[in-house]
Amino acid sequence: MTDPLHQELLELAQEAARRAGDLLRDGRPADLAVAATKSSPIDVVTEMDIAAEKLITDLISTHRPHDGFLGEEGADTEGTSGIRWVIDPLDGTVNYLYGLPTWAVSIAAEQDGETVVGVVAAPMRGETYHAVRGGGAWQGERELTCRPAPPLEQALVSTGFNYVTEVRAHQAEVAHRLIPLLRDIRRGGSAAVDLCDVAAGRLDGYYERGLNAWDYGAGDLIAREAGALTGGRPGERPSRDLTVAATPGVFEPLQRLLEDFGAWHD
Ligand code: IPD
Ligand code: CA
Numbered sequence: 001m002t003d004p005l006h007q008e009l010l011e012l013a014q015e016a017a018r019r020a021g022d023l024l025r026d027g028r029p030a031d032l033a034v035a036a037t038k039s040s041p042i043d044v045v046t047e048m049d050i051a052a053e054k055l056i057t058d059l060i061s062t063h064r065p066h067d068g069f070l071g072e073e074g075a076d077t078e079g080t081s082g083i084r085w086v087i088d089p090l091d092g093t094v095n096y097l098y099g100l101p102t103w104a105v106s107i108a109a110e111q112d113g114e115t116v117v118g119v120v121a122a123p124m125r126g127e128t129y130h131a132v133r134g135g136g137a138w139q140g141e142r143e144l145t146c147r148p149a150p151p152l153e154q155a156l157v158s159t160g161f162n163y164v165t166e167v168r169a170h171q172a173e174v175a176h177r178l179i180p181l182l183r184d185i186r187r188g189g190s191a192a193v194d195l196c197d198v199a200a201g202r203l204d205g206y207y208e209r210g211l212n213a214w215d216y217g218a219g220d221l222i223a224r225e226a227g228a229l230t231g232g233r234p235g236e237r238p239s240r241d242l243t244v245a246a247t248p249g250v251f252e253p254l255q256r257l258l259e260d261f262g263a264w265h266d
């Protein structure tokens with residue numbers, strides 16, 4: 001049976017993610033992709049990011065005034081209840097800017113520092129994923145299970161590249177060394193969706209350096225609850241240094257290669 005507090009947090013996260021997803025989908029100017037070649041489209045996206053984060057934090061704090069927040073767009077409060085919300089109001093900004101469908105709202109709730117609830121809404125896919133610690137991972141009514149492991153050379157693995165050119169250059173070198181050892185590499189453009197795709201069995205694995213807690217908070221729990229293994233460098237938890245998620249059997253050799261190839265440093 002789900003802990004009533006976790007159930008309350010889940011329902012609140014689902015409602016907030018749904019409303020923020022609607023705002024982002026319906027509020028996206030139709031000419032945003034065209035504007036991308038002109039003036040400063042980033043400002044439009046930034047405005048949408050900020051509006052979505054405000055919607056989420058306003059809704060949650062109305063119901064739970066003593067919780068803390070950590071949001072990409074600036075929310076940063078301690079709270080006194082032991083619950084902290086970790087929010088990326090729009091993960092996949094560049095896809096959103098270009099009109100590509102892979103972007104998401106990511107909301108996690110931590111209790112005493114451990115993620116207990118994760119919700120990732122991907123409105124253009126018409127999909128919302130969720131997990132409560134110990135309760136499995138779900139897309140609506142469908143329980144998610146990660147794929148059975150193929151041999152590494154048949155594994156489809158996603159990654160991401162940082163916005164900073166020097167960091168991307170080293171990430172490209174790591175990907176360059178990995179590609180011949182795998183089936184192929186994907187670059188979806190939303191870390192939260194990548195992690196849910198591992199959970200849903202649409203990817204065998206995913207890794208990235210340079211993520212923040214709001215990028216992986218919800219997706220990491222969803223991937224784990226679907227049976228995936230997640231971590232950072234060997235023996236460590238996911239972090240800014242490195243985030244890895246993969247089906248068991250792919251995780252171990254992938255994590256080892258990432259360690260050997262220096263995927264955890266710039
Ligand atoms: C980005 C996306 C992308 C990842 C970047 C993130 P944003 O988040 O998750 O897939 O490669 O590292 O910063 O900026 O779109 O919220
Ligand atoms: Ca993000």
Ligand code: CA
Pocket residue numbers: 049072088089090091092093
């Ligand atoms: Ca973001």
